[in-house]
Amino acid sequence: MERTLSLQARRRQFLRSAGAAVVLVPLAEPALASDPASDLISATAAQVIDVVKTTTGAAREAAIRSVLQNRFDLPYMAQVALGAHWAKATPEQQARFVKATETAEARAYAERFGQYAGQTLTIGKTVARPNNVYVVDSRLNQSNGQPIKLEWEVRQGAQGLRITDVKVEGVSMVMTRRSDFNSYIQSNGGKVQPLIDELEARASR
Amino acid sequence: MIASVTRSVATGVRHSLAAMAVSAALLGGCASQDTGAAEVWDPIETPNRFIFSINRAIDIMAIRPIAVLYRDWVPEPAQKSVRNLLDNLGEPVTAINEVFQGDPSRAGVTLARFLVNSTLGLAGLFDVASMMGMERTKEDAGKTIGMWAGKGVEPENGGFYLMLPLRGPSNARDATGLMIDYAIDPFQILPIAFNWDWFYYSMPRYGLNVIDYRSRTMFALDDLEKNSVDYYAALRSAYTQNRADLIRAKREKTDTKSELDRRDNLALVR
Numbered sequence: 371m372e373r374t375l376s377l378q379a380r381r382r383q384f385l386r387s388a389g390a391a392v393v394l395v396p397l398a399e400p401a402l403a404s405d406p407a408s409d410l411i412s413a414t415a416a417q418v419i420d421v422v423k424t425t426t427g428a429a430r431e432a433a434i435r436s437v438l439q440n441r442f443d444l445p446y447m448a449q450v451a452l453g454a455h456w457a458k459a460t461p462e463q464q465a466r467f468v469k470a471t472e473t474a475e476a477r478a479y480a481e482r483f484g485q486y487a488g489q490t491l492t493i494g495k496t497v498a499r500p501n502n503v504y505v506v507d508s509r510l511n512q513s514n515g516q517p518i519k520l521e522w523e524v525r526q527g528a529q530g531l532r533i534t535d536v537k538v539e540g541v542s543m544v545m546t547r548r549s550d551f552n553s554y555i556q557s558n559g560g561k562v563q564p565l566i567d568e569l570e571a572r573a574s575r
Numbered sequence: 576m577i578a579s580v581t582r583s584v585a586t587g588v589r590h591s592l593a594a595m596a597v598s599a600a601l602l603g604g605c606a607s608q609d610t611g612a613a614e615v616w617d618p619i620e621t622p623n624r625f626i627f628s629i630n631r632a633i634d635i636m637a638i639r640p641i642a643v644l645y646r647d648w649v650p651e652p653a654q655k656s657v658r659n660l661l662d663n664l665g666e667p668v669t670a671i672n673e674v675f676q677g678d679p680s681r682a683g684v685t686l687a688r689f690l691v692n693s694t695l696g697l698a699g700l701f702d703v704a705s706m707m708g709m710e711r712t713k714e715d716a717g718k719t720i721g722m723w724a725g726k727g728v729e730p731e732n733g734g735f736y737l738m739l740p741l742r743g744p745s746n747a748r749d750a751t752g753l754m755i756d757y758a759i760d761p762f763q764i765l766p767i768a769f770n771w772d773w774f775y776y777s778m779p780r781y782g783l784n785v786i787d788y789r790s791r792t793m794f795a796l797d798d799l800e801k802n803s804v805d806y807y808a809a810l811r812s813a814y815t816q817n818r819a820d821l822i823r824a825k826r827e828k829t830d831t832k833s834e835l836d837r838r839d840n841l842a843l844v845r
Contacts, residue, residue, distance in 0.1 A: 478802040485794055515791075538795075540820020541813045546799070549614060553808030568804055 407496045407504035407524040410531050414441045415491045418483050434483060435476035443525060443532035444472050450534070451547040452562070455555055459562045467562070470569035471547075486510060491520070502526035503534075615736050615746075615815045623738040627807050630743060634789075642789035654787070656700045661784055662711065663692045663699025667761045672714035676722055676825065684709050716759075717752025721822035724748070730822035731815055744814035 414437065421433040438444060448471040449456050449464075459467065494507035503525050510518040523535035523542075535544045551565055558564040617623065645654070666689035673682035688704035688711065696703040705711060721730050734747025745753065757763055766776050796810075803809035 474802065478798070481801075482798060537816075537820075539817055540823075541816045545816060546803075546809050546812045549812030550803045550805050550809040552614060553805040557805070565804065 405496050406531055407498075407522075408493050408506050410441065410524055410533065411506050411508065411522050412491075412493055414533065415493075417441075422483055430484065431476055431480040434480040435472070438472070438476055438479060441533055442475075443527055443529070443534050444468065444475065446525070446527065446532070446534055447471070447475070447544050450544050451551055453548050453552055455552070455562050463562055463566060466570065467566050470566060470573050473573035474569060486518075489513065492517075504531075615811050616732070616734070617736040617811065619735060619737070623736065624807055626738040626740050630738070630741065633741070638785060638789050639793075642786050642793060645786050646790040646793065654790075657783055657787055659692070659696070659702045660699045661780070661787060662702070662713075663689065663696070664762050664780065665713070666692075668756050668759060669712060669714045671759050672716055672719050672756075673712070675716075675719050676714065681712065685712060715749075715752050716755035717749035717818070718822055718825055720748050720752055721818070722825045730819035730826070733815070733818065736811055736815070744810055746815070746818075749818060 417437055418434070421430060421437060425433050445468050448468045451471065452459070452467060456464065490511045492509045492511060494509065496507070497505045499505065503523060506522040506524060508520045508522065510520050512518065519537075519539050521537040521540075522533055523537070524531055525534045535542050537543070554565050554568070555562060666685055670682045670685040670689065673679070673685055688709045691704040691707065691709070692699050692702060695701075702711070717733070721733065724730075733749055737745045737747065737750050739745045739750060739753075742753075762780070763777075765771070766773065771777075799809050799813060800806050
């Protein structure tokens, strides 16, 4: 009983602070309105806050998945994560791999964003790179403790500006996956198929 | 008494100089040919994985459950005070490292923080100094070595990767730094010099540090474990990137774009 009560209290607290976040994000926007990359990040953040506020469980995962599909360049992220093994895979393997990682990413980000909810995102400066890449600096302000450093890599691709990587405290999600996948492939005889099977098995769980 | 303190400090400095020389040799050995796409150098992967599996067993059986209880049952102000207390005990090491990083003014601020929090902050339980505008920094000798390792050595390159028993991921650079920090820490030297009881002083500090650190890394580590197919490799990568980011921030004054250049390099290699 006490547990439920405290959960409700936490939920209320969380909803209040989520409300504060919604207020804060538009406030941060006007100063940076000229910069399309940071606009993309603040629009994504607003959308994610909305999703986290209104949905739970499988519905949230589906909603986050559609956010990822619209704002992130998932095939590109999958390709980078597979590294040198991408070229060795058949087109059919590549397609299956992209699909499996999409489910994995949707699940991972649904949980991450759920945890980060109720906190505000302060968007900082954007660094433009010569190869159509922008790096957007931001801080996730926690209610308790130090702010978390988040960097977004935004790339100008065929479908326009898309997010291609998120770095949390200097740890790139794509690079970590790349290292992880590479090690798995190495320990399975250098073949991509066991990794795809594993990811598909996890996706169907 | 004072002579014995001086002697142990002198021994500490001698030890740390030796360790620094060893680490410089280790770091120098692997400085070339870094395209940015290379994996973390892990020549002793088999013993590392062995230690990792033991660490995980201990973590699952003892450390993680205690950390969960601590996080969920101990009131948040109490957790905060424990954190402040441990941070305050770590302040002298940070100050010494800041001197060696060539930033004596920041070291002065850290020392002021230590004095303010130790007195007004009731032996460090409250972070009064932050309210007075003196922000907290955390430095360690691993970062100091990484900062001075030279332009040719990427911060990602910390020598061979090392899984330390009970302590987790590290590498040649950071393990050396750990030894140096131990040798220069007044709160490690004093108990030895004055024969304080290990059971009442050093052990509670160590134990609280483990539980506090584990409870704060819970979400990140659970996330990493759940979303990886090879947890060991994912942790190795995440640790290396995080440390490199901290060291890069120290070097940044002279070398702003190196990480971004590295990413461009990576795109070319892919």
